[in-house]
Amino acid sequence: MRILVVGAGAVGGYFGARLVAGGADVTFSVRSGTEAVLRESGLRVLSPLGDLHLQEPRLLDSESDAPFDLVLICTKLRDLEAGIDIAEAHLADDGLAAALQNGVESEERLKSRLGAKRVLGAVAYIAAALERPGVVRHTGEMARLVIGLPGGGSHPVLDALVAACKRAGIDAEAAADIEAAIWRKFVFLAPFAGLTASWRRAIGPLRENPNAWAFYGNLVHEAVAVARACKVNLPEDAADQVLTFTRGLPEGMKASMLHDLEAGRPLELHWLTGAVARLGAELGVETPASSSVTAELQPYADGTA
Ligand SMILES: NC(=O)C1=CN([C@@H]2O[C@H](COP(=O)(O)OP(=O)(O)OC[C@H]3O[C@@H](n4cnc5c(N)ncnc54)[C@H](OP(=O)(O)O)[C@@H]3O)[C@@H](O)[C@H]2O)C=CC1
Numbered sequence: 001m002r003i004l005v006v007g008a009g010a011v012g013g014y015f016g017a018r019l020v021a022g023g024a025d026v027t028f029s030v031r032s033g034t035e036a037v038l039r040e041s042g043l044r045v046l047s048p049l050g051d052l053h054l055q056e057p058r059l060l061d062s063e064s065d066a067p068f069d070l071v072l073i074c075t076k077l078r079d080l081e082a083g084i085d086i087a088e089a090h091l092a093d094d095g096l097a098a099a100l101q102n103g104v105e106s107e108e109r110l111k112s113r114l115g116a117k118r119v120l121g122a123v124a125y126i127a128a129a130l131e132r133p134g135v136v137r138h139t140g141e142m143a144r145l146v147i148g149l150p151g152g153g154s155h156p157v158l159d160a161l162v163a164a165c166k167r168a169g170i171d172a173e174a175a176a177d178i179e180a181a182i183w184r185k186f187v188f189l190a191p192f193a194g195l196t197a198s199w200r201r202a203i204g205p206l207r208e209n210p211n212a213w214a215f216y217g218n219l220v221h222e223a224v225a226v227a228r229a230c231k232v233n234l235p236e237d238a239a240d241q242v243l244t245f246t247r248g249l250p251e252g253m254k255a256s257m258l259h260d261l262e263a264g265r266p267l268e269l270h271w272l273t274g275a276v277a278r279l280g281a282e283l284g285v286e287t288p289a290s291s292s293v294t295a296e297l298q299p300y301a302d303g304t305a
């Protein structure tokens with residue numbers, strides 16, 4: 001199976017490099033600045049699960065590269081369409097493309113542009129950051145992929161990806177209901193990103209602050225209400241599960257949206273807390289907490305650096 005990873009940032013760099021180390025045939029599609037760095041110094045992953053250094057990662061040669069069986073789009077959400085352009089140009093007719101991104105709207109974009117039969121749903125659980133181009137720092141030991149065909153079913157590329165992940169030591173699970181899996185992460189992440197970014201604090205002190213914790217509860221209930229209005233199959237106690245999960249997170253944990261805010265980079269606000277507010281408005285679900293966070297962070301959405 002030939003795999004094309006679009007974007008060698010935190011997620012693409014981590015999972016792409018691990019797959020290479022596990023013996024998979026992986027090519028990276030990167031932009032020119034990153035390309036120069038990767039050609040000069042290779043791709044490094046610094047991780048509690050073991051460091052990696054790909055001295056000469058294979059880079060896409062758009063003229064000659066044959067179609068790929070699997071394209072993993074690992075850009076930020078604002079670069080999704082550019083990622084799909086690359087998938088459109090390089091995906092085999094019977095191949096699959098997945099977006100390893102947060103949010104709940106990427107899969108529909110992939111379906112509408114590539115055709116539903118060429119889309120794999122995916123959720124990435126990892127805490128990683130691009131320290132500088134070519135260097136990914138992985139924090140903690142979580143590095144998990146949940147993958148599945150929208151609507152269920154099997155596909156040789158899905159099976160091959162699960163096998164490649166196992167060989168690479170990536171915790172990968174094939175989900176029967178990938179839409180529910182994507183939303184289960186979203187109903188945690190959109191509130192978590194909204195809370196930590198709007199209060200500009202890691203989760204530890206926010207759990208100790210009754211106002212912040214109550215506000216988080218409101219954000220979570222809104223996200224779950226929007227999921228239910230979208231007819232997503234979530235458990236009855238989905239909101240309680242999110243609160244329990246968040247109580248167990250490391251004290252210093254921040255959402256990547258807060259890291260982006262602190263660094264003056266553009267935010268994924270529109271697709272996270274902003275999506276709860278936007279979809280809520282479309283579906284007639286009240287989302288006062290998500291709407292106020294979205295309005296407060298809007299001035300920073302396009303970055304300030
Ligand atoms: N970081 C994390 O811990 C987690 C992130 N996620 C989600 O994963 C997604 C990716 O996030 P993350 O990896 O952190 O982001 P990063 O910013 O670290 O990486 C994104 C990479 O995409 C590259 N890119 C953008 N456009 C293109 C393009 N047209 N062609 C090739 N490469 C391109 C960027 O390249 P360049 O350097 O040239 O700008 C950058 O290196 C987001 O949706 C995020 O929410 C999900 C789980 C955890």
Ligand SMILES: CC(C)(CO)C(=O)C(=O)O
Pocket residue numbers: 102124125126127128189192254255256257
């Ligand atoms: C919370 C985390 C690290 C979990 O994967 C994440 O996805 C993010 O902050 O964007």
